[in-house]
Amino acid sequence: MPSPRSLCSVVLGAALLVLAGPALAAPAVAAEVGPPPGDAREAPVALRVPGTVRGTTVGATVDAVEPLSSCGATGPSVWYAVTPPADRAVVLRLQADGQLDAQVTVFGAVRSRLSEVACDTTDDQGRAATAFRPAAGAAYLVRVAALPGSAPGAFTLGLLRGPAPATPPGHPLPHRGARVVLDRVLRPTAAYWLPLVGGRTYVLDLVAPAGCASLQLFAPGTTSFDQAPRLSTSCGGAQLFTPPLGASGRWVALLTADAGVRSAQPVALLAGPAGRDDVAPGLPLPEHRRLRGSVGGASLDAVDVYHFDVARRSVLDLDLAAPASRELGLDVRTDAGRPVAGATGSGALRVAVRLPAGHYVVAVRAAGPGRAAYALVRSMRAITSTRTTVEGRASAVVAPGRNVAVRVAVAPAASGRAVVTVERLDPFSGWQPYALLPVRVVGGSGTVSWHPPTTGRWRFRAQYSGTSAFAPSASGTAGLQVAAPLRG
Known part of the structure; x- marks a missing residue:
């Protein structure tokens, strides 16, 4: 049996070992994280x-x-x-x-x-x-x-x-059009066929409210979408297409999702024969007559086309009235397709532009979803030029105390009202306004008599106000010097 002293020594030694243990232990070292599998391109x-x-x-x-x-x-x-x-x-x-x-x-x-x-x-x-x-x-x-x-x-x-890719000819396009939800990854494409007659014009409307989906149209007999399409358009909107003569048959439409849109993309494709108001020259657009119509986005009636003629250089005023909640567009072009003027917006729109003689077309377009009724009025005013003379000349000298004849000439032979502005030259301050002279113009000419109140230099400038048939115009200046003869 061990002695009490030996037991005490054992207990004391154990206590010393416990106290000294932490101080003698080696410090912990953080484990290093090695490269993950596939870190090197050479070892994927x-x-x-x-x-x-x-x-x-x-x-x-x-x-x-x-x-x-x-x-x-x-x-x-x-x-x-x-x-x-x-x-x-x-x-x-x-x-x-x-x-x-x-x-x-x-x-x-x-x-x-x-x-x-x-x-x-x-x-x-x-x-x-x-x-x-x-x-x-x-x-x-x-x-x-x-x-x-x-x-x-x-x-x-x-x-x-991935899903099976769309292949020609696809599904038949329903009479009311096709509506499909595309996805850039899970369903990037969809294909439909539609019977088209060569030489006949059709309206194709791609409705893509989310993103910029695209439409490609392929000729009958297409076996692969790697072939070149006959028509390509993107981001939505109505498009006219006329198959070549002799190319009647099943045309194939390929719809492709916008690769930049992550979410689902609802897309619709509508197709049908073009009406008279869908293609140029369209319907006649008479002058000073209010025409009523309607266009609608996401439909086959997104555009109405009109035509009109200009017999001589004129100012076109084209006024469109539509609901403030609907956005429409006006597009004026020559019959050769050259853009002339346009406007886009909601409510009231106006296009005012000078046109040479020629043949023109105008399109009313739905610029947003929903149907919109509108009223369209065309007004034409002949472009005029105005000239002012004093005593029959561009510049005259008269003696004090006599009246002078100020003549306003408007070409072509327009009638209406004009106003002549009279200005006086102050040698120190320059030209100063002096008087306004109303003139009645008949058949392109009007004259007013004016009495210079003092000697000095005067000038006259006419402003023709215009009418419903003639555009306003302004003249240059005519000069007048009122002075007594110099005596030696």
């Missing part, structure tokens, strides 16, 4: 389609020569390799965790050369998505990179087979 992680992989940019580095992306600059990245089948598009979906802001880019890889195929950047929810159509047997590299200044973090990358 292999992927399959379909497939999902978890990855991270924590510990990732930037290659010495980092390929550029059209989606912007990048930071540390990880790489993946995939050789997908070529029968379908490949859809990539990226979900970034935590505070990671990232970019996913697909590169076509040929030996050591890379060419960008598709890319996208995460949104406010950390989501990104893109798609590409692989070539048969081609290899691709997928880079997931943190954006400059972003915190590192984990992510989930998914690859899946």
